[in-house]
Amino acid sequence: MFRSRRGPLFLYITNINTYTSTNPKHFSFVSSQTQRQQKHKQKQKQQKKQKHLQQKKQEHLLPLLHKNPTNLTITQQVHSHLLTTDSLYHSTLLFNTILHCYSLSDYPKKAFFLHKQLQQNYTHSECLSPPYFDSFTYSSLIKTCVSLGYPNLGRQLHAVITKVGFGSHVYVNTALVNMYVSLGFSVAGTKVFDEMPERNSVTWNVMITGLVKWGELEFARSLFEKMPCRNAVSWTGIIDGYTRMNRFGEALALFRRMVVCDFMQPCEVTILAILPAVWQTGDVKNCQLIHGYGEKKGFNATDIRVSNCLIDTYAKCGCIRSASRFFEKISIERRNLVSWTSIITGFAMHGMGKEAIENFERMERVGRKPNRVTYLSVLNACSHGGLVEEGFKFFYKMVKEGQVLPDIKHYGCLVDMLGRAGRLEEAEKIALEVPSEITNDVIWRTLLGACSFHGNVEMGERATRKILEMERGYGGDYVLMSNILTGVGRFGDAERLRKEMDGRNALKKPGCSLI
């Protein structure tokens, strides 16, 4: 019997060359061969057709997933459909897409269940890695570990990756570095980073942003200075690091160096990163500078986040007029809830309660529904502007119309509002009515501040007791209380409190004005 280890084509050619007789009898073997060939061909054709059909189906399935990446039902339907038709094994792309959709869903763990499901079906195979897993699969799974905050799962995945031979893949390793460093395991991350045979700018950037996240600023800075090719993300990351650590001068200096020395173009996120440093140093000129740059680059027109941040920065630099003017230039369609909330917050911090309320009403007229932050801003505006009745009105509106459950900050605003107005009994009543699960010391500090201002000794003592029950070792409260006592001539009590304060090593930080 003729046997060939080669493909059907070779078989076919050999047969023709060997059997040249014209006697039909001699063709019996040939015909049986050709029959088999034909059968084989047919089978191949069928398989091809099936695969083609499956691909056709998948062509339909892929856009379905792409259009509804967060729809868990659709993802699960595609998943089970593929398991029953067995075609999951033919398409890595589709498999990866399902993984991606699962990781975006509310149950990212399902991505790992799917991975496990396929991996277990493959345990009897000789291959180490199932052929339908590729670098995309692994980087996607590592990313899921990050969003789940599961470093142990990530470590296990790392072992699998090394075993199946993706141990030197740049994208997979970059994902691993990101996983370790952003979850707080900078030593493990650095080890992967150091051992990588090849790195790209993203690899360096994930190191920098991850280290910055955990406050390892000096290490991040050394990598930043060492890296061969910095881009806008690298600059944004390191600037963000300095802003986070309250080193605003250095953040601003880096921004200047980025633009002036390295001719690097800041992007939208860079603007968002530098603006907190601008308002915390309080120089309006810098805000105007960045505003101009954003205008020139078109960021203010395209990215509403930049516009919103500029409103906030102008207001926090003390320029509520500029903030308001800038806000008015944004078209009504582009203004979103954050834009409205930002300008209301700005008016609130400048004590312009009337303007804040006006804008709240304007916002409602254009059909924006306030959320808990918007209500907080307007309540804050009422407390700063001395508009007690309006404040109550908004509080009830929030609960009844807005269906917003008040949180501790909303109660804080009410206490502050009543306290400033001298309605201390009502303020204390609210403070006592705050649900015990959410209450905190800030509420009582606010009340204590009001007692200090209005010279109410008894209530001040009650508030101080509450604060002491909640937290120990903060100096400001003792100072306020001893001031109250001194104010009414109880010098002995004031002295005793001061001594107790010294005994507890409580310190009051001296105040410092920017202006």
Place this chain on the structure above:
DNA sequence: ATAGGGTTAG
């Protein structure tokens, strides 16, 4: 395909 900030009581 792997990287990144809009608004939040005192």
